[in-house]
Amino acid sequence: MSEATTKSMDAIMALCKRRGFIYQASEIYGGINGFWDYGPLGAQLKKNLRDAWWQDMIMNPCWGRKGPNGERVSCVPVETRIIQHPKVWEASGHVAGFNDPMTMCKECKKLMRADHVWVARLAREGEWLSFLQNTQAWNQRGGLAIPEYFTLLFGGSSLTPEERADLNAVVAITRSERPNLPAGPKFSVLAGGQDEALEQLAMTELPAKVRKHLRDERFQLAMLYRLGDPIQDDGYAPCPHCRAENCLTEPKQFNLMFPTVVGATGDWEQNKAYLRPETAQGIFVQFKNVVDTTRIRVPFGIGNTGISFRNEVTPRNYTFRSREFEQAELEFFCHPDDSQAWYKFWRDFRMEWWKSIGLASENLILREHDKDELSHYSTGTSDVEYRFPFTAPGFGELEGIAHRGCYDLSQHQQHSGVKLDYFDTDRGELLPNGSKKGERYIPHVIEPAAGLDRGALALICEAYTRDESRPSPEFLKLHPRIAPIKAAVFPLVKKDGMPEVAEHLHQELSRRFGHMGFIETDEKQSIGKRYARMDEAGCPYCFTIDGDTLKDQTVTVRDRDTGAQERMAIDKVAGFLGEKLL
């Protein structure tokens, strides 16, 4: 077991509250589900994380490294709005995709996505037709022939390969008696009610035996449909888990999008809008403007940090899944031929980056998504995952790096009617005048999308350390770049002119490093207590003015992690600290 699994989340939460990292939102009113605030140290810690991202992704991308094209990586920032035109979310697929009907079994209490519950209806042709013809959806389609209707129902672009295979199997059953029904726990059978024995069999023995009976000439038709699809069954569908009958609740709509109203009249119908569920779409929507108004050229990235909102079904695990959260997203645009190389480049760099700000490698993994886990438009997605105390021995996602192809730009081009392709003058055959012919294409996109709140939480969890052998057993081993308190200056005792020297040094350090975090000073109580307080808040260095300082202008610097002290000239302190905070 790694160290992370032995850390107590309760203790971490207590420390976060006690030292002003994280508070419950609206706490004096009893809190509000799924929302958390940051206190003084938390706010600064998160700003440090955001600044580190901004520096290493936008201002000096990838620490100045060259990309797969052999040139320096180039990125620019934008700041786009939380509220976008409602059509942005239709184009992106969020309005449809964030709408998951859920159903629950009253018997075994399992909750499942209704569209994951496949219901097979077996019936004679006549029964099937009358069933279909009584549905609203059927009539709206003008009574299409069954194969066409299948296609309409299941042929949508949101089908996963697995679902498509199921559909093909069903169509095959209906046409040529070649069933190939899927196995699996999420499969429920609803048989036509004429033959009880057969019905029982189909209920309990699927899928092996149902194939056999589907060959029976009495059962010419079978159909798979999903709860939540336009065709509803009669409420008879058995639970795929416990097989109890008539136990599934009516599918209930969950919409993860946060609706709001634009305009003071509050007219929901006319002016309904959404708080963004991700920052990425603002970038795609401004892609053309950035290309047109800057001299940047593909390949390049556009970054955006900011708050997003999702009406999570179950906010949980402290700040890990909040309804309001901050993202740091980069959309990196490149030629389709180069996209795989860039995908690998970003995936590897992002992993390295998280390590560089203090996440230990044994608690961090890069998980490549399986093929069937990918969105239909993605040819590759990896997650950077951290082993939180509450996920251990499993991991929780910090960042997703997705190859999104040209999906988003194409969608927005289609929905807005505005051309979003790019004319690349570095490509195409060489012309007699020495220039190139150029190539017009819709760039492919690599999207490293990080969660800043999750990142901050991971950094705190990773930093949290208990060492009973220390005078101050509980402390935060935060990376100096992330630590909200950068340094503290103490007079060893409150006399003999030490406070004055300390005050002077404190002022100097504040002037120089105050933009990076707090510089503290404290002359009250014993020196041990003051060190301990700084340890608990994660302050990496304490400078102490003692009797020798007055004689030879030296101070001690104490290292948080080891407690070791070193003596240095007082005029070297700023240089020392500046070096450490890089």
Next chain:
RNA sequence: GCGGGCGUAGCUCAGUGGUAGAGCGUCAGCCUUCCAAGCUGAACGUCGAGGGUUCGAAUCCCUUCGCCCGCUCCA
């Protein structure tokens, strides 16, 4: 949304029908020349909220909110 657990000072918790407590922390003073030291003192509570039962409720009942865990979900 279902089930389980929890909610008392900043933190950790005791208190099961009879005056709201302890330790730690915080603050002030004294002391103190390097690791939560010592002494003295102080502040800090709608007992998560609302309602009910009772002479009397932190305690019993109902409702509600929040947190944690499981199911489940998670671009």
